[in-house]
Structure formats: C-alpha cells, structure tokens
Amino acid sequence: NQGGGGGGGVGGESDVGVIGRVLGLGPLATAVIDRMMYLRLEEERMDTQAEEEEEDEYEYDEEDGGDYNDDGILENTAVGVEAVESPSTAAGGSDSDNKQPPIQALLVIDRKVDLVTPMLTPLTYEGLIDDVLQIQVGGCVSVKKSIVEPEDQNEQQNQRTRDTNKDPKVLLPLNDSDPLYTEVRDKHVEVFGSFLQNQAKALKESHSQFTNRETARDLSEIHQFVKQIPVFTRNLRSLKNHIHIAELVKSAAEATSFRQRWQTERSMLESESQYDTLEDLIASGEPPYRWLRLFCLQSLTSNGIKATRYESLRKEVVQTYGFEFLMVLNDLEKAGFLRKRETFFIDSMATSYSTLRKSLNLINAEVDPSNPDDPAYVSSGYAPITVRWVQSAMRGFLGLDEALKELPSSGGSGSGRRWIDIEQKSPPESLVEALKQDRGPSLGVLAKKFNESTGRAGEQQERKPVLLVFYVGGITYMEVAALRFLSKRPSFPYAIICCTTEIVNGETLLRSLSC
Numbered sequence: 001n002q003g004g005g006g007g008g009g010v011g012g013e014s015d016v017g018v019i020g021r022v023l024g025l026g027p028l029a030t031a032v033i034d035r036m037m038y039l040r041l042e043e044e045r046m047d048t049q050a051e052e053e054e055e056d057e058y059e060y061d062e063e064d065g066g067d068y069n070d071d072g073i074l075e076n077t078a079v080g081v082e083a084v085e086s087p088s089t090a091a092g093g094s095d096s097d098n099k100q101p102p103i104q105a106l107l108v109i110d111r112k113v114d115l116v117t118p119m120l121t122p123l124t125y126e127g128l129i130d131d132v133l134q135i136q137v138g139g140c141v142s143v144k145k146s147i148v149e150p151e152d153q154n155e156q157q158n159q160r161t162r163d164t165n166k167d168p169k170v171l172l173p174l175n176d177s178d179p180l181y182t183e184v185r186d187k188h189v190e191v192f193g194s195f196l197q198n199q200a201k202a203l204k205e206s207h208s209q210f211t212n213r214e215t216a217r218d219l220s221e222i223h224q225f226v227k228q229i230p231v232f233t234r235n236l237r238s239l240k241n242h243i244h245i246a247e248l249v250k251s252a253a254e255a256t257s258f259r260q261r262w263q264t265e266r267s268m269l270e271s272e273s274q275y276d277t278l279e280d281l282i283a284s285g286e287p288p289y290r291w292l293r294l295f296c297l298q299s300l301t302s303n304g305i306k307a308t309r310y311e312s313l314r315k316e317v318v319q320t321y322g323f324e325f326l327m328v329l330n331d332l333e334k335a336g337f338l339r340k341r342e343t344f345f346i347d348s349m350a351t352s353y354s355t356l357r358k359s360l361n362l363i364n365a366e367v368d369p370s371n372p373d374d375p376a377y378v379s380s381g382y383a384p385i386t387v388r389w390v391q392s393a394m395r396g397f398l399g400l401d402e403a404l405k406e407l408p409s410s411g412g413s414g415s416g417r418r419w420i421d422i423e424q425k426s427p428p429e430s431l432v433e434a435l436k437q438d439r440g441p442s443l444g445v446l447a448k449k450f451n452e453s454t455g456r457a458g459e460q461q462e463r464k465p466v467l468l469v470f471y472v473g474g475i476t477y478m479e480v481a482a483l484r485f486l487s488k489r490p491s492f493p494y495a496i497i498c499c500t501t502e503i504v505n506g507e508t509l510l511r512s513l514s515c
Contacts, residue, residue: 019468021446022135024420026110026408027486028472031109033431040428070111076082103497104450105443107393111473112408114385115337116353118476119297119506120265121258123369125192126185128249128479129174130505135477139175141245148172148244172241180238186481188369188377189253196243203235205282225234246475262380264294268301269363271354275309279316292328292504296337303351304341328514334444335513352406359403360388375482387482394493396442443467446454447493474504 018040037155111118122131130405133141144167173384176182180199182194204444252258264277281291295313316326332338357363362383375381375391392400397419400422407418424433440446450465469483480498487496504512 006301012363016175016425017102019103020423020424021105021443022108022422022424022439023105023393023443024108025111025386026113026418028110028112029108030110030417030420031471033422033470037424037431039433040424043428044428052215053339055475101466102466104446104494107390107443108470108472108482109386109389110408111471112336113389115295116269116300117384117386117478118380118440118474118504118509119293119300119377120478121262122251122476122478122481122505123189123262124185124245124477124481125187125189125249126174127378127481127505128189128253129245131251131505132252133245135174135503136171136390136506140171140173142169142171143245143248144168145170148241148249150244172245178238178244180235184242186378186484188372188380189250190369192248193250196239196246199411200239200243202434203232203239244298250404261294266381268294269295269357271301271357272297272353275306277405277477278313282313282320285320288317288325289507289510290511291317292332294333296510298340302352304339304352307340307342308386310338328510331508331514337510339512355406356385356403359400360385360392362388367463372485375485377485378478384482385477386471386475386479387486388488389468390483390486390496392490393465394442394444394447396444397441464493464495466497468497468499471498471500474509475500476505477503 004216024032025328028387061414122128127134129135129141133143135141146167148170172385174181174185181494184195187195264274267274274294275298278291281294295305314326314329317329329338333340360383361380362376362385364383365381366377367381368378369377374383376385378384384429392398397404404418410419416433420431421439422431423437423440424434441449447465475498480503483496483498486492487494
C-alpha cells in the first residue's frame with residue numbers, strides 16, 4: 001500500500017502502460033504530472049531519434065553489401081535483426097497492447113490540499129500504533145521485550161532486584177506477511193480488542209477439537225495436523241504479540257488526557273475556538289509537538305489565530321518549552337500551518353475549512369465504528385478531506401465549485417489552476433496542450449464504460465478497474481485505512497492502489513518542517 005518516490009512517472013508507466021486518465025489536486029500534484037508528461041515527450045523524442053539513426057545505419061549496410069538469401073532477406077547481420085522489430089516491440093510492447101492497461105486512472109494529491117487530517121488523532125489499530133509507538137520505516141514497531149514476553153510474578157520480582165533499568169526492545173514486523181495484522185489493522189479502537197479475543201477463542205477451539213481424546217483420529221488426519229503445527233505456532237505467536245500491543249494501545253486510548261484531546265479536536269473540527277484549552281494544556285506540561293498539533297489544527301480550522309491570542313500563546317510556548325520553539329513557530333507559519341489574523345475578522349465568518357466541511361460532508365457523527373458505512377469511522381465521525389475528494393472525483397466534482405476554489409493554486413504549466421483533469425494520448429503531448437482539450441467523463445462513468453467494454457459489468461469487486469492514488473508529501477494511516485475501506489466497498493467503482501512519498505503523522509510532519 002505504500003510506494004516510493006522514484007525518479008518520475010515514466011518509470012512506473014513503463015511497467016503498466018500509459019495511464020489514460022490523470023487528475024491532480026494542488027500545486028505539487030500539477031508539478032508532478034507536468035514532469036511526467038515532459039519525460040514522456042523526451043522518451044518519445046529519444047525513441048524517434050534512435051529509429052532515425054537505425055534507419056540510416058540500415059541504409060548504409062545495404063550500400064556496403066551483405067549476405068542475402070534467395071528471398072532477398074539480409075542474413076548474418078545484427079542490424080538486419082533489429083530492423084524487422086517494430087517500435088512497439090522494441091519498447092516492450094506487442095500487437096496485443098491495444099487492450100486496456102491495468103491502471104485506468106491516476107489521481108495525484110498534494111499534501112497541501114489537506115493539512116487538517118495529519119493533526120488529528122487516528123482511532124484505527126494501525127493508526128494508534130503509529131501515534132503511540134511510532135511505526136518505523138519498513139513497517140515495524142519497537143516495543144519493550146517485557147510487553148510482548150511478560151514474565152511470571154516470581155521472575156519479575158527477581159528481575160527487579162537484579163536491574164530495574166534494563167528492558168531491551170524488540171522489533172515486531174507490521175506488514176502483509178502477517179495475515180492477522182491485515183485483518184485487524186483497520187479496525188476501530190472500540191472493535192479491535194473484541195476482534196482479537198474472538199481470534200484467540202477460534203484458535204483455541206480449533207486446537208482443542210483435534211486434541212480431544214474422545215475423538216478417534218486416523219493416520220491421514222494426524223498427518224494433516226502435524227503439517228499445520230508450524231502454521232498454528234506462527235499464528236499463535238502473532239496473536240499473542242497483537243494482544244499485548246493492543247492492550248498497550250487501548251490503555252493509552254482510554255486515558256483521560258486522550259479523551260480530552262479527542263474532544264478538543266472535535267470541537268475545533270466544528271470550527272469552535274479552544275484558546276482556553278490550549279492555555280491549560282501548556283500549563284499542564286503537554287508534550288510540545290502534541291500541543292503544536294492542536295495549535296495548528298485551531299489555526300487551520302478557524303482561518304488563523306487572533307493576533308492578540310497568538311502573541312499571548314507564543315510567549316507561553318517560549319516560557320514553557322524554550323526559545324528554540326520560537327523558530328519552530330516561524331517555520332510553521334512559513335509552511336502554512338499557522339497564521340495570525342486581525343481582530344476585525346469575526347469568528348463566525350465563513351472560512352476555507354468551513355466551506356470544505358459543508359461541501360464535502362466531512363463530519364458524520366452517526367457512523368457506526370463496529371459496522372461502518374462511511375470512511376468517517378477512522379476517527380469516529382470525521383472523514384479525511386483527501387478521501388472525500390477521491391469520492392467526489394467519481395462524480396466529476398459535480399456541485400463542488402465553491403469547494404474547488406479552496407484548493408491551493410499552482411503556477412508554471414498549470415497556469416494557476418487549482419486542479420487538473422487530462423487525458424494522456426499517443427503520441428504524447430505537453431501538459432499545456434493537454435489542458436486545451438475538453439475533459440472526459442467522470443471517473444465513475446469511466447469505470448462503468450470499462451466494465452461494459454471488458455464484459456465485467458456486475459462482476460465481483462476484485463475485478464474492478466484500478467485507480468492509482470499518489471500522495472505527494474506524505475499520507476497518514478488514517479487516510480490509508482479510509483482508502484482501503486473505499487476500495488473494499490462494492491458500491492465504489494475502483495480498486496485503489498495507494499502510493500506515497502512517505503507515511504506521516506502529526507508529530508513527524510511538524511518535526512520535518514521545523515528542522
């Protein structure tokens with residue numbers, strides 16, 4: 001579910017074919033698409049140049065003479081063999097390349113389109129692990145050995161008398177190689193505890209059914225059971241690890257401070273001012289970057305912080321956390337996470353975020369975390385802005401003119417556009433030329449046409465066309481879980497492949513901006 005940055009878009013397209021439909025949201029998305037199309041033009045120019053040189057060399061060999069058979073075909077010459085290759089074959093294609101490529105559409109999203117979501121606390125198993133323990137690059141988490149391998153009480157007392165400081169850490173993999181993790185990672189905090197308990201009961205029952213002495217077993221059944229012992233042992237070890245991690249994560253989620261922070265975030269998402277709460281958190285010694293996440297969230301959802309309040313809070317930050325955080329605040333201002341606004345701006349006035357909240361229906365307080373029907377379950381009622389844009393793209397952003405105006409604008413080849421929607425053609429063309437063409441049908445209509453043309457209409461969801469969603473600037477585990485949810489929904493017309501330059505959360509993102 002995660003892809004690296006790589007060296008441009010052509011490398012990926014050479015593996016899957018040219019992606020016909022390309023959309024971009026935000027300035028960095030436009031820049032990436034512009035670069036991708038430029039590289040396609042360069043590749044086409046180099047191929048044309050190579051073909052012309054090849055033809056010149058072939059003509060020279062004909063003049064110079066060669067060995068011809070009775071049919072007049074040149075033999076024993078490497079150039080002759082290359083000359084009969086068609087350009088498409090030489091590039092790795094074939095006559096059957098007219099069929100649809102595996103990926104039907106590409107949606108590139110600039111992280112600047114949604115700075116709100118990274119500031120929030122995720123409520124899925126995977127998101128909470130990252131928020132509490134920090135999932136490392138490569139998909140593993142470092143935990144104390146005593147957490148995943150607890151000792152009995154006597155051994156614990158002996159250990160305390162020997163050395164109370166030594167508690168080595170172990171790395172636990174969190175990836176698709178663990179079947180249990182793939183099932184539990186997107187579960188809500190209210191659900192994953194009972195889910196793991198049910199898994200433990202099922203594993204215990206399957207083992208006890210076979211070991212029951214009252215049931216006779218033949219040799220074939222015994223042989224089959226012996227073959228399953230390594231799988232059973234691996235599943236049992238995985239289950240134990242996840243139960244211990246879940247207990248650690250759930251205890252953090254049940255803390256009073258965690259619930260208060262979630263309530264504060266929700267109030268800010270409703271565009272309510274929480275200045276007094278921010279002051280109280282500084283006084284209580286809230287960790288600096290966790291406090292900064294709330295401070296940035298207040299600014300992003302309220303179109304800035306009142307100038308008088310901003311100066312007051314900045315003084316308290318410097319006094320509590322140190323003078324170095326004065327530079328951190330300046331860096332966050334430059335990056336667009338913080339801004340001061342003059343006092344004549346009324347709090348009740350419409351803001352960029354409030355327009356998006358209403359137009360994209362970001363808040364869905366009625367979602368059921370145990371049986372969700374909306375991506376908003378990932379935070380108990382808030383749907384990530386970027387995920388709502390993915391859903392809206394299925395309808396061609398119909399009725400979202402005001403919301404589209406709130407997207408950050410781009411320069412260069414994008415000509416100040418906030419979003420682009422183009423079709424890649426053959427031979428390739430520049431982004432400027434592609435933008436002159438009329439837009440095609442919505443992605444939802446495109447998927448329907450694809451299913452009809454390939455005879456897949458009405459088939460199961462695993463045969464859905466593929467939408468590649470690429471985040472430039474990082475993606476959160478909250479968004480990953482929401483996109484997985486969409487991809488699995490029968491009503492959503494695409495199977496989603498998600499790629500990104502990196503995976504971030506609120507703290508890692510803010511730290512990267514304040515170096």
